[in-house]
Amino acid sequence: MTPVDDINSYDLVLFDLDGTLIDSEECITASVQFALNQLTIDETDPGILRSFIGPPLRDSFRHHYSLTDDQIDQARTDFKTYFMNFGIQKNYVYPGILDLLWILRASNTSLVVATTKPKDLAEEVLKYLDLLPFFKDVVGGTETGIKSTKSGIIKESIRVLPDGFYSRAVMVGDYTGDVTGAKDNGIDSIAVTYGFGEKKELLEINPTHVANSVRDLRNILIGL
DSSP, X not given: OOOGGGOOOOSEEEEOSBTTTEEOHHHHHHHHHHHHXXXXXXXXXXXXXXXXXXXXXXXHHHHHSOOOHHHHHHXXXXXXXXXXXXXXXXXXXXXXXXXXXXXXXXXXXXXXXXXXXXXXXXXXXXXXXXXXXXXXXXXXXXXXXXXXXXHHHHHHHHHTSOTTSOSOEEEEESSHHHHHHHHHTTOEEEEESSSSSOHHXXXXXXXXXXXXXXXXXXXXXXXX
């Protein structure tokens, strides 16, 4: 990991959404509980509910419960219904993120959101929080195809920009998939430990940089 004072700034920054730009725990856990309640499942374990933050919904529903494909489809639909009608109000921008985005935009840094969350949900959250104008694009996850993995999402996030549009790119995220996905695509990574991922796991996979706070992240990205 490179010391903060030894780094240069980046001209393309890919941001994960949940646990990196925003605190979405209340939104996601409430939406999951609503979806499960429609299947007469009463989930109150905070650890299980929190584990839904980050991975694709289908994978999480399949991992934790013995649901049929039809039940998983219903759960995803009910999740989205609650999310759009009620959950979206339970998302919060981390303190300091807005200032950081203003600084990066003022320095002509290209910003893209790269998230496993479906594109339409991610864009609605960004609109609600007045963050969408900062980003050149939002690349969300899909159930199949290249964007079904974080590595593929990062690959597509880079592809949306013209060749030669940037010289140094970095992926910022709070999960190990953000770091390994960056490595798969040959770009740097910044692991943020203030989000939902486990710090020990993040450190074990050796990200390029580590930010323990939004202030650390700001110092890395603007080259302090």
